[in-house]
Amino acid sequence: MKVSLRIGLTLLLLVALCLPALPAQAASYQVVVTSTIGANVRTKPSTSSSATITRRAPYKAKFTAVSYSNGWYKIKDGSAYRYLSNQVAKKVTASSTKTYKIIVYSKYGANVRTSPSTASSKNIKRLATYNSKFNAVSYSNGWYKVKGKVNYYYVSSQVAKKVTTSAPATSSNYPVASMRYFKLGSSSYELSKASTTRRYPASTTKLLTALVAYDAAAKKGTLDQTFTLTYSMLAVPAGSSTAGFRSGDKVTLRQLLNGMLIRSGNDAAKAIAIRTAGSESKFVSLMNSRAKTIGMASSHFMNPHGFYHASHYTTAADMQKLANTYAKYHYLMDVSGRKSYKTTVKGPYARTLTWYHTNTSLPNESRVYASKTGYTPESAYTRVFFIKKGSTRYGLVTLKGTLPQTETTLRAVLNR
Numbered sequence: 001m002k003v004s005l006r007i008g009l010t011l012l013l014l015v016a017l018c019l020p021a022l023p024a025q026a027a028s029y030q031v032v033v034t035s036t037i038g039a040n041v042r043t044k045p046s047t048s049s050s051a052t053i054t055r056r057a058p059y060k061a062k063f064t065a066v067s068y069s070n071g072w073y074k075i076k077d078g079s080a081y082r083y084l085s086n087q088v089a090k091k092v093t094a095s096s097t098k099t100y101k102i103i104v105y106s107k108y109g110a111n112v113r114t115s116p117s118t119a120s121s122k123n124i125k126r127l128a129t130y131n132s133k134f135n136a137v138s139y140s141n142g143w144y145k146v147k148g149k150v151n152y153y154y155v156s157s158q159v160a161k162k163v164t165t166s167a168p169a170t171s172s173n174y175p176v177a178s179m180r181y182f183k184l185g186s187s188s189y190e191l192s193k194a195s196t197t198r199r200y201p202a203s204t205t206k207l208l209t210a211l212v213a214y215d216a217a218a219k220k221g222t223l224d225q226t227f228t229l230t231y232s233m234l235a236v237p238a239g240s241s242t243a244g245f246r247s248g249d250k251v252t253l254r255q256l257l258n259g260m261l262i263r264s265g266n267d268a269a270k271a272i273a274i275r276t277a278g279s280e281s282k283f284v285s286l287m288n289s290r291a292k293t294i295g296m297a298s299s300h301f302m303n304p305h306g307f308y309h310a311s312h313y314t315t316a317a318d319m320q321k322l323a324n325t326y327a328k329y330h331y332l333m334d335v336s337g338r339k340s341y342k343t344t345v346k347g348p349y350a351r352t353l354t355w356y357h358t359n360t361s362l363p364n365e366s367r368v369y370a371s372k373t374g375y376t377p378e379s380a381y382t383r384v385f386f387i388k389k390g391s392t393r394y395g396l397v398t399l400k401g402t403l404p405q406t407e408t409t410l411r412a413v414l415n416r
Contacts, residue, residue, distance in 0.1 A: 029091060030063070030091070030092040031062065031089045031090060032090060032092050033084075033089050036059050036151070038056045038057055039056070040053045040056055041056070041075075042054065047085070051083070072084065100136055100163070101162070102155065102160045102161060103134075103187075104129065104155070105131075105161055106130065106158075106159035106160075111128075111156075112148075112155055113155070115154060116140070116145075131187050133163065134146035134155060134160075135147045136155075143155070144156075173412040174191065174413075176405050176406060177194060177197070177199065178199050178315070178397075179191065179192070179195070180192050180193075180320045183393070185324055189320065190394070192316070192317075195317040195320075198314070199382070199399040200308060200312065200382075200400075201314045201374060201382055201399070202308075202374030202376045202379040202382045203266075203306045203374035203382070204397075205305060205306030205312070205374070207372050209272060210260065211290060212283065213257065213275075222253060223252065223253050224253075225252060225253070226346075227251070228250050229246070233274045236266040236267055236270055242265045243260065244267075245265070248349060249345045249347045249349065255343050256272045257335060260272060261335045262338055262355045262358070269305035270304060284301055284302060291322075294322060294325050295318075297318070299315065307376065308378045316397045323386070327386060336370040337370035341354070359371045359383075360373075361373075361403065362407060362414075368385050368387055369387070379400060380400045381400075381401050381405075383397070387414065389414075
């Protein structure tokens with residue numbers, strides 16, 4: 001019995017040794033067509049007439065390759081194996097597919113070139129505008145290699161930079177419901193939290209009101225033109241904050257702007273609207289038109305002061321766009337940075353009005369050089385802060401928070 005078992009095992013071993021070894025399964029990988037005019041897919045690894053062309057693969061078409069030999073990739077094309085020349089295709093590597101965003105930060109735009117050199121203007125393909133973004137694949141000697149629709153181009157690091165992606169703001173450090181923290185003038189951001197969620201802006205609306213009114217007054221030359229306030233110009237919802245204007249007061253638009261931006265007077269905002277456009281509704285149309293021009297696609301306004309209305313809303317992302325635009329107006333920024341303002345009102349109730357800024361969130365913090373506040377029960381506390389750190393200026397938008405939450409958020413960004 002033992003002899004028979006040994007003989008049987010010996011025979012099995014001999015049979016196994018005589019059988020041909022199964023070929024190891026080749027590791028597959030991706031290849032991509034690099035020729036902008038496409039690539040011929042062939043039945044054989046040859047360009048001779050015997051290697052039939054089964055089809056022409058378009059630029060950037062990808063295939064699974066199983067082997068490579070003598071300049072040819074063996075690829076799977078449907079249920080069959082075909083061949084692609086390395087003259088028109090290449091292996092896809094991790095480095096070849098990894099891209100990152102760059103943004104043009106030069107206000108004058110950036111030349112997009114066909115080669116990484118400024119020696120000649122002949123290699124300029126086009127001028128990219130400020131804030132244009134590209135997908136870059138590499139960086140070398142001061143030049144980003146960027147992807148065009150068909151070809152690769154070059155953009156200098158003197159006019160463009162890599163876009164850094166920041167992590168979302170955490171709830172503990174930034175407890176307000178929505179926020180954006182960003183470098184002024186930039187479309188990107190340092191911190192963001194629920195920034196595309198609709199919120200009620202309350203009196204931060206007045207930044208947009210100021211832009212629309214100031215532009216109109218500057219165009220007409222009426223900023224310091226005196227006019228008389230009427231009851232209808234000052235009629236605002238009960239519970240509104242007011243700057244103390246009265247019917248019969250003889251004032252200028254400059255005085256009203258100070259009363260609106262420092263004291264956050266709804267009476268001043270409505271008077272500005274009617275003085276500028278003839279009616280509140282016409283002015284609101286101008287506001288929504290300007291908001292659209294700025295790029296505030298997720299915002300809609302129903303009044304010039306921000307008093308609650310269900311259809312009066314914005315987002316932190318949109319308020320970033322408003323803050324970036326507002327920061328370009330030196331006079332308005334100067335007003336928004338005043339801690340107090342005293343003015344003399346003429347008319348039957350001639351008097352001196354003194355306004356103190358409504359911002360109570362770290363009011364003595366010198367790095368906050370301008371701000372606009374807002375509050376309604378529905379919106380909670382809303383803020384737009386303008387911050388300076390050294391030579392760099394930032395904006396911070398906070399929406400729907402308590403005062404402690406707003407201050408915690410402000411401290412957190414100041415201490416970053």
